[in-house]
Amino acid sequence: MNILLINCSPVRNGATAEIIKTVHSFLERSHQIHNICIDDYEIHYCKGCRSCHQTAKCIQKDDVQTIIAEFEWADSIVCVSPSYWADVPGQFKAFIDRCTPWCNTHEPHEKLSAGKKGYAIALRTGPNMRECHRIIESIEHFYGHMEISPSGNLGLCSIAYKDDVDGRKQEIEAFCDLIQSLT
Ligand SMILES: Cc1cc2nc3c(=O)[nH]c(=O)nc-3n(C[C@H](O)[C@H](O)[C@H](O)COP(=O)(O)O)c2cc1C
Numbered sequence: 001m002n003i004l005l006i007n008c009s010p011v012r013n014g015a016t017a018e019i020i021k022t023v024h025s026f027l028e029r030s031h032q033i034h035n036i037c038i039d040d041y042e043i044h045y046c047k048g049c050r051s052c053h054q055t056a057k058c059i060q061k062d063d064v065q066t067i068i069a070e071f072e073w074a075d076s077i078v079c080v081s082p083s084y085w086a087d088v089p090g091q092f093k094a095f096i097d098r099c100t101p102w103c104n105t106h107e108p109h110e111k112l113s114a115g116k117k118g119y120a121i122a123l124r125t126g127p128n129m130r131e132c133h134r135i136i137e138s139i140e141h142f143y144g145h146m147e148i149s150p151s152g153n154l155g156l157c158s159i160a161y162k163d164d165v166d167g168r169k170q171e172i173e174a175f176c177d178l179i180q181s182l183t
Pocket of ligand 1: 087123
């Protein structure tokens, strides 16, 4: 199976990247993995012009199609997102907004191949899991309209820096077991 891991944080070597490393080393034993960081791409903001509602195409030219090609390659997608003000980081939100040509609420719309599974991992510094669930909800809402089946999620509180991930490897690997059992 092909699995795409997305670092939804603009930090390439922070706590989110550390979680992705753990997921990567677990799943690479039996799957092909692509690893991307949202900050490696040029993503312009959606202008809200809605021309994609008529054409299923965006008027802007940047790296969104390149990321979508990674989605198309993948059978499963794992978005790993920190909380930035109790939501996904702006760079990732900008990408979600630009996926409107693929959004299934209007016709015509672009389509990814059917049968993809989506997983979400949210992390935050604070202790309350409700905020992680809010981020997971944003990611799963996105999956739903892209017709990617939300298939599992994990919230990790009390993580500020990458060293905090050390003590959480068991939780992360247990989640990888779930991904493994469903792929
Ligand atoms: C701009 C910004 C906003 C943040 N907002 C929150 C927040 O609202 N709640 C929270 O629990 N942690 C918040 N954090 C902490 C991050 O979620 C946490 O440090 C995470 O581990 C960062 O991962 P990263 O280094 O991979 O980006 C924020 C961090 C930044 C940089």
